[in-house]
Amino acid sequence: MKLHALLLSALALAATGASAAETPKTGGVLKFAVGAEPPNYDCHAQTSFAFIHPVRPHYNTLLKFDTAKYPAIRGDLAESWKVSNDGLTYNFKLRKGVKFHDGSAFSSEDIKATYDRLRNPQPGVRSVRQATYADIASIETPDALTVVFKLKKPNSGMLASFASPWDCVYSAAKLKQDPKFPERNIMGTGPFTFAGHVAGSHWTGRKFDGYFEKGKPYLNGYVAIFISGAPMVNALAAGEVLAEFRGHSPADRDRLLKTLGDKAAVQETPWVCSLVVTFNTRKKPFDDVRVRRALNLAVDRWGGAQALSKVALVRHVGGILRPGYELAASEKELVTYPGWSKDINKSREEARRLLKEAGVPNLSFTFTNRNIAMPYVPVGVFLIDQWRQIGVNVKHEQLETRLYLAAQQRDNPTYDAALDFNCDFMDEPNLQLQKYLSHDRSAINYAQQTDRVLDGLYDKQSGELDKKKRYALLREFEKRAFEQAYTVPTIWWHRIIVHHKPMKGWHITPSHYVGQDLADVWLDQ
Secondary structure, X not given: OOHHHHXXXXXXXXXXXXXXXXXXXXXXEEEEEEOOOOOOOOHHHOOOHHHHHHHHHHOOOOEEEOHHHOOOEEEOOEEEEEEOOOOOEEEEEEOOOOEOOOOOEOOHHHHHHHHHHHHOOOOOOOOOOOHHHOOEEEEEEEEOOEEEEEEOOOOOOHHHHOOOOOOOOOOHHHHHHOOOHHHHOOOOOOOEEEEEEEOOOEEEEEEOOOOOOOOOOOOOEEEEEEOOHHHHHHHHHOOOOOEEOOXXXXXXXXXXXXXXXXXXXXXXXXXXXXXXXXXXXXXXXXXXXXXHHHHHHOOOHHHHHHHHOOOOOEEEXXXXXXXXXXOOOOHHHHOOOOOOOOOHHHHHHHHHXXXXXXXXXXXXXXXXXXXXXXXHHHHHHHHHHHHHOOOOEEEEEEEOXXXXXXXXXXXXXXXXXXXXXXXXXXXXXXXXXXXXXXXXXXXXXXXXXXXXXXXXXXXXXXXXXXXXXXXXXXHHHHHHHHHHOOEEEEEEEEEEEEEEOOEEOOOOOOOOOXXXXXXXXXXXX
């Protein structure tokens, strides 16, 4: 069969949900690849797939997404819930008989302790989601199976936020003993218990026989093997791993289909993920808006998307919100923003003028990037080429994940500019806009700026329940963000997953963070 026909066949199979009517089988160990390694074990402090894929199967969350019906939400530790008419009270009824992996009973106190930690972490504890839960005024636990969240003001994204895969529920007793317990210990209520982590090699999970969902998980266990790039593709082609859950380039997809033939299944979707350039605004000359704007203007996103889509897992041009999402800017609106014009020659002329005006016509700097082939390296090379076309000399610094994150996340970062990622578990402005908030309000703002105009616009759109009014506020936010250019999007991703057909029960979503607890996954063997 020719490759093109094979691809169409595989995509058609994925679209039909052919395995939906099959009866899951129990047993087997799933081996899958992860392209990087988690820096520590704390869900609340992390943002990378390198964490979520090996660690998430050990935990539950209050709610979760139904991946087969995405973006529908269903209960996880919550059995049911009610939201008051004024949008200020969220009442959750919790499941009975849930146990932590050490045998201790789960209760509403564990939910309270978890969300108190997320919204108001103790000294030394890192929560990158404080802004998400800043509207929570109080958390009440009237009984062991009821938890009530009271909000200060309506929040249009709050219910979906309770389904965040990052909100791993921790034991209140363990947190009381040591608030930093999750950093180096795994102890959840999830479908798999922790069986070991061999640094630089693999992570192992074992079926939790006391899991609250009867008959689940179907797998006896899983092994996440830390492998990336060409070796990962080779391992997938050879059947040494059955899947890699982040995403493949078009070239790797085609190679795998050619090798595996009808043994492969393909699933594709647009991706709630973009690479963004972040400038360290505490460091000269990036404290000068003219320099930041010049570097933003130099990038031909439209031509870059067309070229890069052939070799990398990026494809779509957009602003802060994913192209195609109902609250995202239209193409007509995008081209009016600085950096999104289709007249790249005119933009670059303006960029050179701004650099000269700022006194750095021959600017040189170091661009910090992640040493992950897809899509960091090709996008990094593309950006450096774009900047060279306005006379800027750039050194490409590629770091492994732990050092790459540390370079941006330390209290007083020394990097010049970096290729950061802005990926979320769903389309929701309250999530995507957080990277652009003032540094004292957002733990994922690595540009270090303080901008109360953006903060005010964020608060207004967050509490606006009228979609048309919210849309207008989002355009104001976006325009301000791109004029100041503290952090600017490059090109949005496109998710392609190739896996071996014996792996069943897994559904692709627009987020590589969602659906990774593996409770529904089974092997047809």
